[in-house]
Amino acid sequence: MARYGMVIDLKRCYGCYACMLACKVANHTPPNVFWSRILKGESGTFPNVVRQALPVLCFHCENPGCVKVCPTKATYANEDGVVVIDKNVCVGCKYCLMGCPYGARYTVKEWKSYFPEGLPLSELEEFQKNAWEEKSGCGVATKCDFCTSRRKEGKEPACVAACPANARIFGDLDDPNSEASLRIERDRGFVLKPEQGTNPKVYYLAPR
């Protein structure tokens, strides 16, 4: 069985937000919900300041904090190691939003329009709302699932396909010869907040 993971090369990422948008297009997430997003960091003092972008998503941890706190076992790791949510079992208690150290989870009460209040949903928004409710749903916890629907079609996750700098590599971490495994090994991939003991499957390569 595969154990899917991702490598993000910070040397290549220039913070263009293409992944953030591609994720929205692929998953029809409502306003203010970003399964894949970009954080910005600064280091140094003026005038020697460097900025760095950090693309984050659900890290599909081996030992996920969200799974530990879920009172109904609605969220679990499936056989591919991808952490998913069963929307028919989730109570929407939002405890997993507190249990995830990376802020990867979102929940919304309803699919609101992107446009000012009072306007009816546009045709595209209607389509997105229906697609969202079918796949994830309102009131329940939602998050990145490594684009399950795209993987079924044999495609890479949307953020990986969209990255113009090829900063993202998606692959099977169990296969020692996959590009992802090789890059983690060769370029000393690291994970975020290792002290939380969650053991994420999304690795980063140092920016410099």
Added chain:
Amino acid sequence: MDSKLFGLAQTEWRWLIAIYLFLAGVGGGAHITGVVADFLGWSKVADIGVCLGWPCVLIGCMCLLGDLGQIKNAWRVTRKPDTSWIARGTIVISIFMIIGFVHTVLWVWPGSMAGTNDTARHFLGALGAFFAFGTMVYTGLLLGDAIPIPFWSTVLLPILFFVSALSTGIMAVVLVGVTFGVDQERLLALGRVDILLIVVEGLVLAAYLHGSYRIPNSRMSAEHLLRGEAAGMFWVGVGVCGLLIPLVFDALGVHGVGAVAASILGLIGGLCLRYVVLAGGAMYPMSAAGFEFRPIGRPKEPMPAIGKLPPS
């Protein structure tokens, strides 16, 4: 939102959850007060405490249910107690409410067994007090189990919530007791116990904030309470209303309207305490290669309306 906590603070658990945590504490505290009074033979105080306990928790549970996103799945929570503190807490709270209800029906109203069978009443009362204790501590353990939020995951939080719950429970009993004309001596005695609890609560609160301030990852949260956006509610709501005024009034031994005012302010203080602890809950930023990463923009706030609506 405080600039330092922006994008890191939890925004999902707010007033409804604060009311739930508060009422679970008040209910448990009132029940324990009632049971202790029963052992002392103060029947009127005992009746008030037991009658007040489980309905408070029940109202709190309604608030919790109101906060759920998918209420139709709520029944599933009790089925897997090995998973999470929400599951365990739901079971403890349910048992507490059932015991409190049975106690009320048998010995208070309609009270078919009133005046008889002291041992059975004491036994059920003690059993209820045990689960009341569980209810009060659980509110702290619930937040404490959210390990990514360092402001919550400390041992002092359950202790703080427990002491605050006992204190507000006594205040609720005093509040109702004054209205129902309970013997003044006994209310003053309850007030004297409350002095001790308020002093302990103040010390635990100081230790909790000091500890949070000393740990780099939760310093922002402590600052949010002490001098950030929640400072007004913390100093006025928790400090003055919840601790100082009830302490002074209890120490002066006021009764009647004064006791009612002090109790109401103390209860407001208890609610404010739950709210500021929830509001201060924040993750610490991710860092890598010497950078500290924070979200930019305002991803969890409503988008501003651009221009005016077209005429329809």
